Amino acid sequence: MDSLFADRINDVPRSFIREILKVALDPSVISFAGGLPNREFFPAEELQQATEQVFALQGRDLFQYSSSEGFLPLREWIAKRYRDTQGLDISADSILITSGSQQGLDLLGKVLLNEGDGLLMEAPGYLGAIQAFSIYRPEFLNVAVNEQGMVLEELDRQLQGTSPKLAYTVPNFQNPSGISYSDANRQAVAERLKGKNCILIEDNPYGDLRFSGDPVASFYNRLPEQTVLLGSFSKCVIPGFRLGWMVAPEPLMQKLLVAKQATDLHTSHFTQCIVHQYLMNHDIDAHLKTIIDAYGSQCRAMMAAMDRHFPDTVHYTRPDGGMFLWASLPESLSAMALFELAVKQQVVFVPGDPFYTDRSNSSTLRLSFSCVDAETIDVGIERLGRAMGEMLAK
């Protein structure tokens, strides 16, 4: 049967994150490996109430096939939110509801990428984006990110002689590294892409989860005609409904709609109505504050524990929001090898390899602080520090 498969599917990297998550099922193992939002903050009762209201308000139309664009009142809410929180003038017509923002990545690949097209990719970058785009066989043009954002020398080098069609960015509290692009860095990246035949994707699932520092204006302010915004309800309200959205300029939106219809006709109308009702009933900012307070204190606990327990030669990022933190071992050491030692110490993380399109045995690792309380974080980081010590002593 192997000869049946399309070439494209063999390009998609398999991730070993699933295998890691199996190790993490052992309750004696402390896991910093997951990428899940903390279930304690799901507004369960509120969503149940919203569901009851939706049943009462909508009747049978709730269950019928619906529009590919998505539920208009929900798109209007999103447009208003962009206006209220970021001052962006985005019309509901420019918004397409997707089955999670992961689907937005698939649709962009479908509509924009011919085989071999250049795609600027953060290194490290979001694994789900690497997987979604790999299907369409682009040439990944990797650009390192650091605590300012994209490394501009690397961006300049990649732009010499190539005309990338897409640039993929997570400028706020990036997955996997937790870094954010500074204002100056966004400006510099935008200037380099301005006027080129290139779409910049600003994927922003974590933007609302800022626990320190000041917000920085979106790429949309700098490159409105070339920017596609991806958003998600997964991190701020609920992941299991699979609801996200994309904002795209008109001619691209028409093509995205064709692709959306061909892909799954439309996203569940029922869950769109429930989330809309929830947003009508509740103060989302109050809800966000609860999550932000918890993630912020957990992140601070993780950084403090690292200060105490990690060898001096191990460096790590200091996120202002989101769910992830990124550590770097001395370059000669492999995070995969550390993983083996860490499992014995009953602590797990995700080694950095899957977050690069071109690297193995990297010396970096992702740690998530979203689902672990401060006390457990300290124990887990101490264990991990011990494993690092063992490794360095070899």
Next chain:
Amino acid sequence: MDSLFADRINDVPRSFIREILKVALDPSVISFAGGLPNREFFPAEELQQATEQVFALQGRDLFQYSSSEGFLPLREWIAKRYRDTQGLDISADSILITSGSQQGLDLLGKVLLNEGDGLLMEAPGYLGAIQAFSIYRPEFLNVAVNEQGMVLEELDRQLQGTSPKLAYTVPNFQNPSGISYSDANRQAVAERLKGKNCILIEDNPYGDLRFSGDPVASFYNRLPEQTVLLGSFSKCVIPGFRLGWMVAPEPLMQKLLVAKQATDLHTSHFTQCIVHQYLMNHDIDAHLKTIIDAYGSQCRAMMAAMDRHFPDTVHYTRPDGGMFLWASLPESLSAMALFELAVKQQVVFVPGDPFYTDRSNSSTLRLSFSCVDAETIDVGIERLGRAMGEMLAK
């Protein structure tokens, strides 16, 4: 921006069905154009009750990210249903829950089709399949269908000198034509494909909606190692949740899972739980009987009205189930031209063109009987007969 688009997206046919559906919004227009299940039969109260139970039973896990394969108890229910109703031995491990069976088509295209690969396609065939596959740029190898199934001479001709990778079939109450493949035809098609490096897709959204005749065994009985089954809850329970499934042999299932993860991570866990709870609480066959009785009597009303009101030179299929019926004008006449006359008579249908990959100005048309009562059907068919008479008189 046009130069940005991938070649594949320009291959996807735009359908004018959306435009037709706009005409159909006028309440004085009788529409046989829609492809919607009848909303009267959505089990609204039962789904509401199931939702309440799911909230009570599952707690917060209901809202978390979930497995790409889908909710195991729902997959087990589907496996049992295949066993109970068709005697098929299918394990839950061979079942992947999809965001509607439309997504199954997209995933199959992703995993199997290289550009230019041969794909046997029914003519006329399901528009959504033409759209989903077009994204992956196959060579469509069209095979006419008639009231027995695939026209074997055409199938033989297409198999000479080509090695299609996929064969797409809707053997029960096909959309758009309402025809079903006979037992002998299935056997003949299966024998021709057996042992070839070719996957046969049996898309079966309407199979449970049989109102006359006897069930015919699935392709899965004849070609188990080469058959992929697609199923859907859209026509029998609820379309708006976007829930379908696929059954595939093991090595293909592994690739489909990779593609599913890259496409949308997983299908909404919440809606899967609700449908599963509904199926646990209720006798699905009793529910199906209600739908079948209604669609059967509406189909008979449509056929009787056609006998009365259509010119003798117009032919039409006599479905044993499903939602659609297919009419053929004398070959020199265009269904698009008839459409213009029909709108003036305040009745609409879908001209046949979008159901072919290679035809325009076809003389065929699709009529849906699912959402129109018998009395209105008679009025609408009389109007359409009048438009046909006008056309023939020209």
